Amino acid sequence: ISFSMLFLRLFPSLVPLTFSLILPHSSPQPLLLILLLFFLSLQSSLEEGPVDTHTMTVRVGKFGSMGIKPMGSGMSKLEALFSHPLYNMPTPPIHEDDWLLKRDCSEKTDACCMILYDIGDDSAHWNRSSDSHPPWLRFHLGISRWQLYPHLDPNMAPLAQQLSTHRIVSAVQKSGGTQLKLVMSFPNYGQAILKPMKQERDEETNFNLYYFSDFERHNAEIAAFHLDRVLGYRRIPPAVGRLVDVVTEIKDITTDHKLARTFFTSPVNNVCFYGQCSYYCSTEHAVCGRPQNLEASLAMMLPDTSLATRRSWRSPWKRSYSRSKLAVWEKDPDYCDTVKKTPPYNKGTRLVDLIDMTILDFLMGNMDRHHYETFEKFGNNTFLLHLDNGRAFGRHSTDEPSILTPLEQCCRIRRSTLLHLRLLSLPQYRLSDVMRDSLSHDPLFSVAPLLSELHLSALDRRLVTVLQTVSRCQERQRSRHGEGDDDVIYDDVTDYKTLVKHRFTKNKKKIDIK
Numbered sequence: 001i002s003f004s005m006l007f008l009r010l011f012p013s014l015v016p017l018t019f020s021l022i023l024p025h026s027s028p029q030p031l032l033l034i035l036l037l038f039f040l041s042l043q044s045s046l047e048e049g050p051v052d053t054h055t056m057t058v059r060v061g062k063f064g065s066m067g068i069k070p071m072g073s074g075m076s077k078l079e080a081l082f083s084h085p086l087y088n089m090p091t092p093p094i095h096e097d098d099w100l101l102k103r104d105c106s107e108k109t110d111a112c113c114m115i116l117y118d119i120g121d122d123s124a125h126w127n128r129s130s131d132s133h134p135p136w137l138r139f140h141l142g143i144s145r146w147q148l149y150p151h152l153d154p155n156m157a158p159l160a161q162q163l164s165t166h167r168i169v170s171a172v173q174k175s176g177g178t179q180l181k182l183v184m185s186f187p188n189y190g191q192a193i194l195k196p197m198k199q200e201r202d203e204e205t206n207f208n209l210y211y212f213s214d215f216e217r218h219n220a221e222i223a224a225f226h227l228d229r230v231l232g233y234r235r236i237p238p239a240v241g242r243l244v245d246v247v248t249e250i251k252d253i254t255t256d257h258k259l260a261r262t263f264f265t266s267p268v269n270n271v272c273f274y275g276q277c278s279y280y281c282s283t284e285h286a287v288c289g290r291p292q293n294l295e296a297s298l299a300m301m302l303p304d305t306s307l308a309t310r311r312s313w314r315s316p317w318k319r320s321y322s323r324s325k326l327a328v329w330e331k332d333p334d335y336c337d338t339v340k341k342t343p344p345y346n347k348g349t350r351l352v353d354l355i356d357m358t359i360l361d362f363l364m365g366n367m368d369r370h371h372y373e374t375f376e377k378f379g380n381n382t383f384l385l386h387l388d389n390g391r392a393f394g395r396h397s398t399d400e401p402s403i404l405t406p407l408e409q410c411c412r413i414r415r416s417t418l419l420h421l422r423l424l425s426l427p428q429y430r431l432s433d434v435m436r437d438s439l440s441h442d443p444l445f446s447v448a449p450l451l452s453e454l455h456l457s458a459l460d461r462r463l464v465t466v467l468q469t470v471s472r473c474q475e476r477q478r479s480r481h482g483e484g485d486d487d488v489i490y491d492d493v494t495d496y497k498t499l500v501k502h503r504f505t506k507n508k509k510k511i512d513i514k
Contacts, residue, residue: 078230078437081429086419087151087232089493100143100308100375135159136190139238140303145378147234148385156238163192163240163298164443168249172256178278179216179390180287182250182259184298194244195221195390196287197295198280202452205394214368215280216390218297219450224364224389225299226438226450227459230431232420233356235386239299241444246271246289262286295444302385309376310385315354316345317406318370329405336409344380352414352490353384355407359417362403363431363462364392396454399462404469411473415493421467431463432456 081087133141135158142149149156170185174193182194198215205214218241225239244250251263251271263273264283272288274281287294302308316339320327329335344350354372361369368391372384407413424431439450473488481487 076437077429077433081230081423081434082152084423084429086416086423091146094144094146098145098378099141100145100377101141101303134188134190135162136186136188136300139300143303143308143375145382147383148237149234151232151234159238159300160240160443162186162188162190163238163300164242166190168244169253171250171254171259173259173275173277177388180275180277180281181216182275183301184249191301192298193301195297195299196244198285198287201448201450202454204397207395214391214394217393218295218390219444220364220366220390220392220394221297221299222442222444223435223439223451223455224360224366224386224392226435226442227364228360228386230424230434230438231356231360232416233360233383233386235357235383236389237300237302237387239297241442241447241450242296242298243293243444243447244296246273246287246292246294248292295447310373311376312371312373314371315369316342317354317358319367321370329409330402333409336406340410348380349414349490349492350380351410352412352417352492355410355413356417357384357386358404358406359413359421359466360386361392362400362466363459364389365395365400365403365458365462366392367400367403393451393455396452396458399458399465401465404466407466407469407473411476411488412490413470413473413488415489415491418470418489419493421463421470425463425467430460432460435459 075083135155138155139149139159142153142155166186166188168184169187171182171194174181174183179198180196182196184192184194186192195216195218197218199217201219221239222241225236228234228236251260251273254260259273259275262275262281263271264286266272266286266288268291270288270291272283272286274283274286302310316335317329318327320330332338339345340351345354357369357372361367366389368388373387374380374382374384423429424434435451436449436456439445442450444450470488477488
């Protein structure tokens with residue numbers, strides 16, 4: 001009974017689910033026993049065996065619950081998810097070489113340290129957690145070999161506040177890329193990439209457009225950051241919505257003369273501009289305020305390449321970007337066999353890292369993943385940066401199965417990724433509900449939800465497809481080699497039962513594992 005009471009304290013969000021299983025006047029002991037058995041069965045469903053694809057669509061539902069907080073719980077669904085043991089697994093200590101940027105500023109000649117002195121911190125030594133550093137610098141200093149920021153990072157709130165409210169002192173067009181985006185600078189030397197609103201929330205991408213001709217959407221950048229965090233990846237830089245004054249925060253302060261020449265006033269007195277780029281930079285596709293306020297996403301910029309060089313990698317599953325030609329992987333079902341023999345995919349985690357990115361792209365319908373980047377300092381033993389997600393969330397009515405081709409062909413996935421996906425398929429952690437909750441914290445939510453209910457519903461539907469694909473891979477593995485799924489599951493998680501037992505033991509001693 002004492003163990004069951006501990007369960008009640010640790011997992012209150014599961015309590016309402018069990019009340020429907022028992023009679024109102026049941027005695028306390030059977031109630032506690034049922035709660036305990038329910039928890040054990042939930043744990044088992046996450047870690048063992050293929051997914052029951054026949055019942056999952058019923059379990060996930062079509063639109064998901066509109067409620068953010070589980071009944072009978074003080075936590076929102078997002079808080080309940082982030083409190084789950086799977087998101088709080090013990091991590092090994094990070095060694096000095098595993099940090100992207102240097103910490104010791106005893107030598108002022110180091111480039112990163114020179115920036116610190118420029119912004120007014122004249123201490124000889126400093127560390128990543130110093131409250132005196134601006135949020136953007138704390139973000140940069142927190143980047144490690146394994147992720148861009150830690151789980152439940154306390155710096156996320158002040159960083160979001162800076163992106164959404166701090167005064168903008170400079171706005172210039174960013175070079176490169178196919179569509180309009182600006183580099184916005186703040187008084188504390190921080191910088192962010194601005195992508196303006198090009199499409200209404202409920203609009204779908206025109207079905208006659210090719211994927212390489214689609215608009216880049218501001219809300220897609222924001223939603224991609226939230227989805228990446230919900231999946232436990234933490235490989236997309238923080239992105240926040242903001243209402244920008246086109247006149248005072250762009251036109252009046254820009255030093256970019258080419259950008260300045262493109263401003264005009266529309267027939268209904270809205271202030272517009274279009275900049276210079278490969279696609280949609282013309283008066284016919286201008287970005288306009290209402291009359292001056294413009295919705296936009298602001299994504300935190302990564303450290304300058306002079307401080308942290310990044311390497312760009314061509315995706316093996318890059319599309320042809322042609323109206324008539326197919327890529328090799330679209331014609332060869334055994335294409336992954338070749339990829340598995342090719343560096344850097346022939347060893348380490350690079351292949352399952354790419355599968356992680358594939359799953360993210362499929363969930364949000366992003367067909368535009370032609371390259372990815374890594375930090376050069378860490379070589380091949382590091383995570384992939386999931387950058388440029390503006391063409392995601394274009395269509396909710398249809399799914400694009402070809403995005404999942406790497407998973408379908410390679411049949412390889414991290415155990416931790418699979419556990420996260422299975423958790424997000426359960427009603428109490430339903431992906432659409434958690435995303436709705438997470439996006440409600442963005443400043444633009446006061447204007448309108450960042451994703452429509454149809455897009456949220458599509459997330460649940462696509463999650464079922466991913467899990468069905470993994471299940472087919474496991475079934476093929478068993479038909480060829482009997483029991484076991486070692487060729488499908490890359491085991492990056494220590495025994496999950498031991499982890500949960502360890503968490504119970506620590507909590508029993510009133511030690512909270514973060």
